[in-house]
Amino acid sequence: MIEQNAGLIKKAQAGDLLAWESLLATVYPPALRQALALLRDGDLAEDAVQNALIKMHTHLHSLVEITAFSAWWRRIVTNEVYMILRLKQKETQGLDEGIFQQIGLAVDEMVVLRCELARALQLLPFDQQQVVIDVDLMGVSLLEVAGRNQIPLGTVKSRLFRAREKLQHELETFREGRKEKKTMDKTTQDTIAHDLTGLFYNYLDGTMNGAERARFELDLVGHPEWEKELRHHKDFLTLLHTLTGKMTLTSAEIMEKIQTVTAKIKDYEQIVDDTYFEQGSPQTLTTHTWFQTPDMYRIESHHPVLGEAVIVVRGIEVLSYMKDAKQAVKTKIGEGLKEQMGLDFADSLKLMAADKDSRPLGTEYVNGRPALHLQFNQKVDGKGDMVTHLWMDKDTWMPLVTELYNAGHELVQRKVVRELRLNQGLPDQLFNLLLPPDIEVQDKTKDKDIVQAIEEITLQEVQERMGEQPYLSEESKPCGVYQAKYQWIKMTSGEGGLLTQYFVPGDPLPKLNVTQSKFAHANLPPQLPLTPVGFDFAGEEVEGSYLEVSHKPIKGIIAWNHTDHYFTVSGDFDQKGLLFAISKLSLAGSHDKDE
Secondary structure, three states, X not given: OHHHHHHHHHHHHOOOHHHHHHHHHHHHHHHHHHHHHHHOOHHHHHHHHHHHHHHHHHHHHHOOOHHHHHHHHHHHHHHHHHHHHHHOOOOOOOOOHHHHHHHOOOHHHHHHHHHXXXXXXXXXXXXXXXXXXXXXXXOOOHHHHHHHHOOOHHHHHHHHHHHHHHHHHHHHHHHHOOOOOOOOOHHHHHHOOHHHHXXXXXXXXXXXXXXXXXXXXXXXXXXXXXXXXHHHHHHHHHHHHHHHOOOOOOHHHHHHHHHHHHHOOOEEEEEEEEEXXXXXXXXXXXXXXXXXXXXXXXXXXXXXXXXXXXXXXXXXXXXXXXXXXXXXXXXXXXXXXXXXXXXOOOHHHHHHHHOOOOEEEEEEEEOOEEEEEEEXXXXXXXXXXXXXXXXXXXXXXXXXXXXEEOOOOOEEXXXXXXXXXXXXXXXXXXXXXXXXXXXXXEEOOOOOOOEEEEEEEOHHHHHHHHOOOOEEEHHHOXXXXXXXXXXXXXXXXXXXXXXXXXXXXXXXXXXXXXXXXOOOOOOOOOOOOOEEEEEEEOOEEEEEEEEEEEEOOEEEEEEEEEOOEEEEEEEOOOHHHXXXXXXOEEEHHHHHHHO
């Protein structure tokens, strides 16, 4: 890519408009994806990219290292995003009023002054603007900025000091309400030399070593006239960082705090609203979860369609009870499946710690509480790269809101913690599930197999894992009735089975489920009556068992065996509808021949 673009970059630097347009075509799509991943808003992302492209075009001639072009334009896009994130916020609820009193700023001035700061930043020379964004918005250290831009530390300091002086002048002029621009106070500049101003900022930014700091504080005692000017600069930095929401913690420091908090948790209780957006209209599931160390959970939920469910997890053993269906199953599950179930609220924090590119986006307010906004990446089976946005309470360091976006920057899932209580001393009996006397438990714990995490995979992966063509519904072909989703169920023995879910576009729940494997998987409740049923499958007459569930979205289930394989079909159909669905199943290879 670099070699291909090198010629275009050099031509564009020389003023070749066609070369710039060609370069723009290669930069715009990834730039928009980058902005969307951070802003989660198409219009704001377009604004950020448009501003970034203008700066790229204006300052492209200043790029010396052609090989640094990609990193150069990505930083410009990121900085434009941070300008929008920090300086166009309108929320003021929950801000520290003590800071506003210290700097003499009314809370209702906040939004207006942020807009003025954004305007003043745009007036700065490009190199000064980028340093201010790095240091005073994103919280990057001066040393890191110097290394990132391959320039001396002194140059970084000089650009930052000059930029701050100009911003201070612009904001003071604005607050004084003067319509005309006032000139820089030459008397102050003559009295307080430029190198002394730099010394003040070195002291306030904490970039002095111990000996330098001690020497400065001695000089400060000997020059009482410096106190007023030092206070003036300190108040400006307080104002600047209040307006920008400057990050003062690195990702590593944030993770250290999270680990300290979670290490002290003996038990917790939380109520969470999980909203899924993948299959059309949003579907929300509310869960009430209790946890006790080392590894016990109780989860109660009420699905708008499935009804009430209770799950108790003790180590690897799980007892699940579907109240409306009057079905209880006891089984063993692997650690991966436990993580997939989202039992532990700290799982998302562990993922963030594993992502070296996780980044803090600023401080925002969730229900009036100050929350740290973080963004990190994770890879999800069958879905590719996903972007997670996490808001954590800055007082307790607990997650408040989690949003998951797919590669197309579409919102897939939002998790909102409504209540969270820690270390209440939960009783042990809470983790014992008492069932009605008429409920018979299907005990699968005596089996050797442990149910592992379910993977979402592609059709090609299905064929590779099965070593043969799977049976698929002919109604899932292009322009068919259904959209298919393939999921792989793996057992500890190494065997695996395919669960194919068929969705009507726009519906959040599958209309039809087809499971096929070389091991028994039907799990039909023995206490419910089964009806023998005969039908034609793959050109042969087979005998199966039909179970009427009469509980949307599963009205019925048919299970059967064929050529050493086990099959199950279930869905929102009665016996006649399921038999019709079975008649539409055929080997995947035959689908290709029909098309």
